[in-house]
Amino acid sequence: MFSARVSQRTLRLFKSPGRRFQSSAPEPPPAGGHLPSVATSALLRTTRDSALRSQGISWTDGDNDGPPGSVIAGRETRRMNLYQAVRDAMSIALMKDDSAVVFGEDVAFGGVFRCTMGLAEEFGRERVFNTPLTEQGIAGFGIGLASMGHTAIAEIQFADYIFPAFDQIVNEAAKHRFRSGGQYDVGSLTIRCPTMSVGHGGLYHSQSPEGYFMGASGLKIVIPRSPVQAKGLLLSSIRDPNPVIFMEPKILYRSAIEQVPIDDYHLPLGRAEILTPGSDLTLLTWGTPVYHCEAAVHLLSNPPPNLAPHVPASIRNAKIELIDLRTILPWDVETVTESVKKTGRLVIVHEASMTGGVGGEIAAEVQRRCFLKLEAPVRRVAGWDTPVPMQYEKFHIPDALRVLDAMIETLTY
Amino acid sequence: MSRIPRISASVRASLARRTYASSTVQLPNEAHGHLPTSQSPITSKLHFFNSVMEEGKQIPTYRVLDGSGKLLEGAEVPEFDEALARRMYENMSRLPIIDNLLYNVQRQGKISFYMTAHGEEATLIGSAAALDPNDEVLGQYREMGVLLWRGFTYDEVMAQCFGNHEDTCTKGKQMPVHFGSRKYHFHPISSPLATQIPQAAGVGFALKRDPLRRGKNCAVVYFGEGAASEGDFHAGMLLASTVPSPTLFIARNNGFAISTPSSEQYHGDGIASRGPGYGIHTIRVDGNDILAVLSAVREGRRLCIEEGRGVLIEAMTYRVGHHSTSDDSFAYRPRQEVEDRKRIDNPISRFRLFLESRGWWSEQEEEKFKDEVRKEVMKAFKRGESLQRHALKEMFNDVYAGEEPWNIREQRQELWALLKKYGNVWEPWKNELKKHKGEGKELIEGDV
Numbered sequence: 081m082f083s084a085r086v087s088q089r090t091l092r093l094f095k096s097p098g099r100r101f102q103s104s105a106p107e108p109p110p111a112g113g114h115l116p117s118v119a120t121s122a123l124l125r126t127t128r129d130s131a132l133r134s135q136g137i138s139w140t141d142g143d144n145d146g147p148p149g150s151v152i153a154g155r156e157t158r159r160m161n162l163y164q165a166v167r168d169a170m171s172i173a174l175m176k177d178d179s180a181v182v183f184g185e186d187v188a189f190g191g192v193f194r195c196t197m198g199l200a201e202e203f204g205r206e207r208v209f210n211t212p213l214t215e216q217g218i219a220g221f222g223i224g225l226a227s228m229g230h231t232a233i234a235e236i237q238f239a240d241y242i243f244p245a246f247d248q249i250v251n252e253a254a255k256h257r258f259r260s261g262g263q264y265d266v267g268s269l270t271i272r273c274p275t276m277s278v279g280h281g282g283l284y285h286s287q288s289p290e291g292y293f294m295g296a297s298g299l300k301i302v303i304p305r306s307p308v309q310a311k312g313l314l315l316s317s318i319r320d321p322n323p324v325i326f327m328e329p330k331i332l333y334r335s336a337i338e339q340v341p342i343d344d345y346h347l348p349l350g351r352a353e354i355l356t357p358g359s360d361l362t363l364l365t366w367g368t369p370v371y372h373c374e375a376a377v378h379l380l381s382n383p384p385p386n387l388a389p390h391v392p393a394s395i396r397n398a399k400i401e402l403i404d405l406r407t408i409l410p411w412d413v414e415t416v417t418e419s420v421k422k423t424g425r426l427v428i429v430h431e432a433s434m435t436g437g438v439g440g441e442i443a444a445e446v447q448r449r450c451f452l453k454l455e456a457p458v459r460r461v462a463g464w465d466t467p468v469p470m471q472y473e474k475f476h477i478p479d480a481l482r483v484l485d486a487m488i489e490t491l492t493y
Numbered sequence: 494m495s496r497i498p499r500i501s502a503s504v505r506a507s508l509a510r511r512t513y514a515s516s517t518v519q520l521p522n523e524a525h526g527h528l529p530t531s532q533s534p535i536t537s538k539l540h541f542f543n544s545v546m547e548e549g550k551q552i553p554t555y556r557v558l559d560g561s562g563k564l565l566e567g568a569e570v571p572e573f574d575e576a577l578a579r580r581m582y583e584n585m586s587r588l589p590i591i592d593n594l595l596y597n598v599q600r601q602g603k604i605s606f607y608m609t610a611h612g613e614e615a616t617l618i619g620s621a622a623a624l625d626p627n628d629e630v631l632g633q634y635r636e637m638g639v640l641l642w643r644g645f646t647y648d649e650v651m652a653q654c655f656g657n658h659e660d661t662c663t664k665g666k667q668m669p670v671h672f673g674s675r676k677y678h679f680h681p682i683s684s685p686l687a688t689q690i691p692q693a694a695g696v697g698f699a700l701k702r703d704p705l706r707r708g709k710n711c712a713v714v715y716f717g718e719g720a721a722s723e724g725d726f727h728a729g730m731l732l733a734s735t736v737p738s739p740t741l742f743i744a745r746n747n748g749f750a751i752s753t754p755s756s757e758q759y760h761g762d763g764i765a766s767r768g769p770g771y772g773i774h775t776i777r778v779d780g781n782d783i784l785a786v787l788s789a790v791r792e793g794r795r796l797c798i799e800e801g802r803g804v805l806i807e808a809m810t811y812r813v814g815h816h817s818t819s820d821d822s823f824a825y826r827p828r829q830e831v832e833d834r835k836r837i838d839n840p841i842s843r844f845r846l847f848l849e850s851r852g853w854w855s856e857q858e859e860e861k862f863k864d865e866v867r868k869e870v871m872k873a874f875k876r877g878e879s880l881q882r883h884a885l886k887e888m889f890n891d892v893y894a895g896e897e898p899w900n901i902r903e904q905r906q907e908l909w910a911l912l913k914k915y916g917n918v919w920e921p922w923k924n925e926l927k928k929h930k931g932e933g934k935e936l937i938e939g940d941v
Contacts, residue, residue, distance in 0.1 A: 212722035284684030471665035472888035
């Protein structure tokens with residue numbers, strides 16, 4: 081089996097590299113340097129039309145407020161950053177659902193990341209309120225509300241501070257339906273929390289704890305990459321019949337800006353999104369590293385002079401399939417394996433530490449399902465297995481260069 | 494267990510065996526007797542209560558000096574002399590000088606974060622002065638004043654806030670103000686709230702088990718009224734009272750947890766009302782009156798060590814500054830309120846008036862002292878700013894002790910190999926490496 085795999089790989093690499101790595105039009109290096117800022121990312125939907133045509137979008141208009149079903153004509157978008165899109169989603173949820181409440185530490189004045197700005201004024205302090213500082217209390221309170229059929233939208237101020245709520249989330253929220261034989265459920269609970277690195281947060285303001293929840297079946301974990309995604313995925317999460325942990329990459333709150341549809345819409349949970357199609361390597365990620373991966377793809381196809389010696393000419397035309405996983409639990413095994421079967425190569429990128437990270441789970445499943453199609457070992461690019469060290473943070477997160485290097489290694493394996 | 498005959502048996506005795514107060518059946522003097530398992534008297538009156546004090550009354554606040562620095566009628570001045578008084582005042586006065594500088598340089602992007610202690614100087618310095626320098630302190634994050642009292646230098650403050658290579662607190666791994674010093678018995682700060690509270694009960698218990706320190710030292714834990722809402726607070730109080738453990742709980746009730754006013758943090762009578770629920774001696778003190786804090790903490794500490802059990806002090810103060818440099822408190826409280834509090838209830842000027850009334854301080858000394866401190870702080874700041882960070886290789890250290898596990902070793906080697914390959918050509922790393930001692934040359938040029 082092993083020799084068969086190697087010979088197939090060897091065959092492809094040496095006999096027909098030209099065919100395998102289709103040429104793509106060279107792109108100029110980005111104006112802002114080698115790492116294009118989020119603001120200039122081509123992945124962001126900065127026109128009305130592109131926003132309204134977001135993949136998998138479904139309009140969930142109420143009785144008379146907007147054109148029906150799949151009609152795009154007549155719909156409007158507004159320029160929003162990620163925190164404004166999150167706020168917009170909560171505003172819609174509160175408006176359409178009288179049972180919905182928003183609560184957490186400091187949410188009444190707008191939240192430390194401004195995600196609840198003006199909601200208390202708009203919907204009243206009975207529906208948008210501060211809680212005392214108790215994450216386990218916030219989660220437990222939300223479970224109680226949700227078990228009564230109310231819509232509970234809770235905020236944990238930082239994902240780093242979700243651990244006091246771990247018992248409530250893992251032992252209670254995730255297992256509620258199962259342990260009551262389906263009589264009770266807390267599907268209307270959504271817990272939002274800012275996540276991932278900002279570059280100077282250190283141990284307790286830069287963590288990505290999604291992996292800790294991977295074993296908590298019954299729970300969904302969702303991480304959006306942009307404003308359009310945040311609004312649609314958050315509305316889906318709020319209305320999903322399962323409890324959802326919704327982690328918002330905090331560095332994107334202000335820096336990711338898109339035209340966001342003003343109507344009520346959903347984006348599907350449990351579905352990854354192929355951001356750029358490709359045939360030679362699958363690059364899988366979620367949250368902030370989506371943009372590092374985008375930058376790495378640019379570096380691969382068009383390396384600046386000082387990096388060029390490290391990027392073999394033979395792989396510069398490689399077509400990279402960039403996938404945003406979006407829902408981390410349950411993850412879209414179908415899209416990922418279809419892609420890897422096509423490309424034969426998988427690089428997984430996440431900010432959380434390597435050991436115990438979500439990448440290991442995905443790698444295990446992909447190797448089982450795509451074993452004979454793999455041209456190279458599944459590669460993980462992740463935070464190192466240390467706590468996030470503040471003054472060393474730029475060497476800790478998986479940046480564009482580390483992704484580039486992993487792609488080079490995987491493509492030339 | 495009866496609460497009436499308080500167990501003041503020696504610490505040693507309670508260590509050797511768990512003491513159970515004998516539940517000798519006493520002849521009931523209550524009309525209807527009492528429950529067999531407690532001293533709770535039986536009553537036929539249907540009555541709910543909602544106060545630890547006499548019905549409807551709030552827990553009083555202990556004060557020694559009034560707002561103008563004059564002794565309150567009947568107040569007892571704690572035992573202290575001019576030298577101690579001056580040292581206390583000087584330490585209080587140093588805090589806003591350091592705070593103002595570091596707050597402003599954060600605004601200029603020179604450090605990433607900062608938290609001031611404006612308004613809480615009396616609580617911090619009054620308590621620090623009442624403690625033994627070897628008492629183990631577990632802070633929340635606003636207790637730099639306690640460290641300075643114990644001898645922590647401006648250079649050490651700057652080293653931590655800049656995360657430069659002289660930072661021994663966290664070796665550049667934590668955000669600014671996350672101090673920690675074994676030398677000064679100051680346990681390392683972590684950002685998660687209230688985690689230090691049950692830890693303090695464990696620290697206190699360790700002190701009690703240590704033959705050299707039992708009866709001499711206690712654990713002292715600082716936390717805000719917001720942190721007292723976390724489950725960890727209740728766990729810590731419960732353990733320190735039940736196990737028990739000599740732990741002094743100092744709640745800095747400064748009125749705000751970021752934006753959330755204390756009125757939304759609790760419905761009961763502050764944090765102090767919770768002490769008796771755990772069978773813990775409790776006092777509420779005017780946290781802006783340094784003499785009241787000094788007396789309360791001294792006495793609290795004495796009780797704590799003598800009984801080997803938790804004691805709770807709630808210091809009422811006001812957070813004059815923003816929560817941190819990430820916060821603009823005028824988004825949730827009027828600027829005028831803050832200005833009023835600064836003027837009407839300033840802990841530093843209150844104590845200064847007292848000192849001046851005794852002839853222990855003067856305008857000239859004030860100017861001279863502040864001038865000197867400003868110069869020293871600025872000198873330390875410039876020095877701290879000019880020093881590079883720790884060498885990059887430091888980042889993988891201190892995860893484990895002993896043999897380095899394979900995953901850490903391989904990841905370290907992976908990064909070193911990447912640096913060798915790209916350290917000179919990948920601009921983001923190249924720029925970042927310049928900030929570290931040795932600029933990564935040992936990794937780029939040396940053997941991996």
